Amino acid sequence: MHKRQRFFFHKTRAAEWVRRGMRVPFILASLACSLAWADGAELPQKKPAGRKLGLSIQVQGGGWGRGRKEAIETVLHAVADTLMAWFPPGQFRAPIVVTHTDGPPVALYGRGSGGEYRIRLHARDDNWHLYAYEFAHELCHVLSNYDAQPAIQRDNQWFEEALCETASLFTLRHLAQRWEAQPPGPEWVGEAGRLRGFFELLIGEGHRMLPAEAPLAAWLRDNEASLRRDPYLRQKNEVLANLLLPLFEHDPENWQALAYLNLDPVDARSSLRAYLSRWYASTPPAHRALVAGVLGLLALDDVVPSAHPPGPLQASAD
Numbered sequence: 001m002h003k004r005q006r007f008f009f010h011k012t013r014a015a016e017w018v019r020r021g022m023r024v025p026f027i028l029a030s031l032a033c034s035l036a037w038a039d040g041a042e043l044p045q046k047k048p049a050g051r052k053l054g055l056s057i058q059v060q061g062g063g064w065g066r067g068r069k070e071a072i073e074t075v076l077h078a079v080a081d082t083l084m085a086w087f088p089p090g091q092f093r094a095p096i097v098v099t100h101t102d103g104p105p106v107a108l109y110g111r112g113s114g115g116e117y118r119i120r121l122h123a124r125d126d127n128w129h130l131y132a133y134e135f136a137h138e139l140c141h142v143l144s145n146y147d148a149q150p151a152i153q154r155d156n157q158w159f160e161e162a163l164c165e166t167a168s169l170f171t172l173r174h175l176a177q178r179w180e181a182q183p184p185g186p187e188w189v190g191e192a193g194r195l196r197g198f199f200e201l202l203i204g205e206g207h208r209m210l211p212a213e214a215p216l217a218a219w220l221r222d223n224e225a226s227l228r229r230d231p232y233l234r235q236k237n238e239v240l241a242n243l244l245l246p247l248f249e250h251d252p253e254n255w256q257a258l259a260y261l262n263l264d265p266v267d268a269r270s271s272l273r274a275y276l277s278r279w280y281a282s283t284p285p286a287h288r289a290l291v292a293g294v295l296g297l298l299a300l301d302d303v304v305p306s307a308h309p310p311g312p313l314q315a316s317a318d
Helices: 003-008 011-022 024-030 069-084 128-143 157-181 191-203 216-229 234-250 252-260 272-282 285-297 312-317
Strands: 057-059 096-100 117-121
Touching: 057 069, 069 128, 069 157, 096 128, 117 128, 128 157, 128 191, 128 252, 157 191, 157 234, 157 252, 157 272, 216 234, 234 252, 234 285, 252 272, 252 285, 272 285
Parallel strands: 057 096, 096 117
Antiparallel strands: none
16 A cells, blocks of 8 residues: 555545454454465475565654564564565665554655655554564565556556555465464464464455456456556455465565566556566566466466466466
C-alpha cells in the first residue's frame, strides 16, 4: 500500500485492519484449512543472510505498545532475510526507517532527508505475526521499485498489491518453519505456531478462491477494469496473490525478479500485457521463468518467446 492511499482511507478500511488484529484468537480453528499447504513438504533452504545483507532497518518513534524497538527490528530483519536471502549483498544500501501508524500500513512515496525509505506499520505490542505480515508487504513494494512510478496514477498497481500480498504469505510460512527449529531469541519460542496459524487462516479465506470452473483469464476479464481504478480491492487482488504463491515456492530465488518491475515510466498507464511484457524483457534470463509463469497464469503468455514457455505451473489456475 502506498502513501497515496491516504486520499482513499476511510473508517471501513481502518476497521479491516482492526479485524485482522482480532483474528488471532481464532487461529487454532483455522489450522484445518487449506490442507494443500500443510508443512509435510520440505521447503527450499538457504542459510539466513542476517544483517550481512547490508540492509539497515531502524524502528523509530512511539505507538508500539509493549513492543520493544530492538525486538521489532529483530523480526523485521528476519522478514528481510526471508525475501532477500538470494539478493546480492549490498544491493539496497538506503536504510529503511519504520514508524507506527494508527492507519493502514504504508510505504511512503518520496525518500526521507537522508535518502531513507519510510515505512509505517499498524502492528503493535508483541503481535509478531502482524509485524511480519505487514512489513513483508511494504518491503515488497520497496524491492519492486514502487517509487520509480508516478504517485498519482498507476493503472497496474493492483498487480503489485497482489504480488506483495504473496510476499506476506510466503514470509509467514517460511518464517514459521525457520523459527520452529531456530527462533531468533527466547521470546519467540513457540511463535512458529502463531505464524503458521495466521498463514493458514489467510490462505483459506473464501474470497481468495476462484469461483468454481472459472479460469483465471475469465476472472481477469471480469475484474481488471475495477482493479485498475482501485488497486486496493483486497477481496479481488488476494485471489491472484494465492495463485502466485506456488511460483515463488517452486523457486524462491525468483524473488530477485522484483528488482526489475516498474522500471519503465510508461508502465504506470500501459496495459497489463505491456506492463508484464516489459517486466519479462527487463528480467535477467535466470529469473524469467517466474515472469513467464505469471504470464501463463493470466493467459498472456503469447508475449513469451517460444524458446521459453511458461512451464507446468500455469495449469494451477485453469
